[in-house]
Amino acid sequence: MDDKPIDKNIILNELNELHSLDHDYADGRILGSMCTEAHPFAKEVYCKFLDTNLGDPGLFKGTKTIENKVIESIGELLSLNKAYGNIVTGGTEANLMAIRAARNHARKYKGITDGEIIIPDSAHFSFKKAADMLNLKIVEAKLDENYKIDVESVKSVITDKTVAIVAIAGTTELGLIDPIEEISKIAYENNIYFHVDAAFGGFSIPFLKQAGYDLPVFDFSLEGVCSITVDPHKMGLAPIPAGGIIFRREEYLEVMAVDSPYLTVKTQSTIVGTRLGASSAATYAIMKYFGKEGYLKLAKNLMENTIFFADNLKKLGYEIICEPELNIVAFNHPKMDTNVLAEKLEDKGWKVSVAKCPVAIRVVLMNHIKRNHLEELLNDLKELY
Numbered sequence: 365m366d367d368k369p370i371d372k373n374i375i376l377n378e379l380n381e382l383h384s385l386d387h388d389y390a391d392g393r394i395l396g397s398m399c400t401e402a403h404p405f406a407k408e409v410y411c412k413f414l415d416t417n418l419g420d421p422g423l424f425k426g427t428k429t430i431e432n433k434v435i436e437s438i439g440e441l442l443s444l445n446k447a448y449g450n451i452v453t454g455g456t457e458a459n460l461m462a463i464r465a466a467r468n469h470a471r472k473y474k475g476i477t478d479g480e481i482i483i484p485d486s487a488h489f490s491f492k493k494a495a496d497m498l499n500l501k502i503v504e505a506k507l508d509e510n511y512k513i514d515v516e517s518v519k520s521v522i523t524d525k526t527v528a529i530v531a532i533a534g535t536t537e538l539g540l541i542d543p544i545e546e547i548s549k550i551a552y553e554n555n556i557y558f559h560v561d562a563a564f565g566g567f568s569i570p571f572l573k574q575a576g577y578d579l580p581v582f583d584f585s586l587e588g589v590c591s592i593t594v595d596p597h598k599m600g601l602a603p604i605p606a607g608g609i610i611f612r613r614e615e616y617l618e619v620m621a622v623d624s625p626y627l628t629v630k631t632q633s634t635i636v637g638t639r640l641g642a643s644s645a646a647t648y649a650i651m652k653y654f655g656k657e658g659y660l661k662l663a664k665n666l667m668e669n670t671i672f673f674a675d676n677l678k679k680l681g682y683e684i685i686c687e688p689e690l691n692i693v694a695f696n697h698p699k700m701d702t703n704v705l706a707e708k709l710e711d712k713g714w715k716v717s718v719a720k721c722p723v724a725i726r727v728v729l730m731n732h733i734k735r736n737h738l739e740e741l742l743n744d745l746k747e748l749y
């Protein structure tokens with residue numbers, strides 16, 4: 365740190381210079397991000413709530429009410445009348461809370477002390493972090509030929525140490541929805557905690573279904589589902605950080621509670637202590653401002669872009685890994701190595717993401733990628749073919 369204060373303009377100049385090295389969503393060149401530019405109204409509200417702290421909710425009763433209302437609203441979207449949960453920093457923290465709840469619940473009610481969690485091969489790496497922190501063993505369930513969790517494989521790896529089963533509604537690499545209904549049944553029959561990671565799909569699947577897309581049920585209407593991750597900072601257009609964890613029952617929060625005796629509320633179940641109220645307020649604002657109608661329009665528009673892009677890739681001769689269920693397209697050149705193609709696209713100014721399972725170029729069609737960007741990208745892909 366400098367000894368003497370420095371003039372604001374000098375500081376701002378330095379920061380602006382560094383900020384200019386960042387990529388801008390508005391260029392439409394960021395192809396592999398599940399985040400996008402937050403809506404201006406959500407950003408405006410976010411700034412107003414920057415000093416609020418939900419770690420001590422008795423001091424910020426109004427903001428705590430806002431968080432409760434957001435959780436209630438997301439719960440309703442996921443077919444749950446009375447929802448419990450929190451707005452957290454993102455999908456990683458939401459998944460960590462879900463797995464912590466499952467572990468503590470199994471420890472308390474089943475006496476399991478060396479638990480295992482069953483996750484699909486396609487699960488986000490946040491579950492590896494959760495297992496590491498919570499001292500749980502990961503058991504990977506195989507994927508079927510369509511890159512979805514294999515139901516028989518899940519059945520075959522259940523043991524008396526299983527504390528949770530995880531399935532995904534909108535996989536990170538391919539945007540696919542696992543057979544949640546079947547897994548829910550298995551979890552329910554075996555009395556095992558079932559968590560659905562809909563970090564990406566949670567803010568679009570309900571609306572796409574409403575728009576007539578034939579997508580499977582993934583939410584609390586399935587009796588085995590105990591918790592769902594759904595992130596406002598992905599398809600919800602809320603500013604980063606905003607993840608969501610929704611629990612079916614309050615007892616899942618209770619089994620995580622630790623005493624916080626000198627605070628205004630005497631127990632705390634979240635991982636983070638001091639935590640932003642701004643994320644809840646901004647999420648509340650954008651959900652109200654958009655309404656179901658706004659999210660439906662957004663989700664539909666992004667799916668139309670997805671189908672446009674996939675169809676044109678096929679016309680050019682590229683190979684699509686799977687028909688997109690949500691707004692992600694993964695593809696390969698029939699002859700060129702994927703990493704070589706990725707490098708060539710990078711040379712043309714695209715920020716490319718390469719999926720690992722299977723290896724493919726992966727484009728997440730978020731709101732910052734418009735038709736004109738897709739046309740430019742298709743032109744470049746045509747040249748490279």
Ligand code: 0PR
Binds near residue numbers: 453454488534535563
């Ligand atoms: N669950 C799923 C299904 C996810 O796809 C992700 C992240 C998470 C959980 C974890 O969420 P947080 O990153 O909010 O903790 N998916 C993206 C990924 O890892 C996140 C991302 C977003 C990565 C923007 C890059 C980027 O530019 O690919």
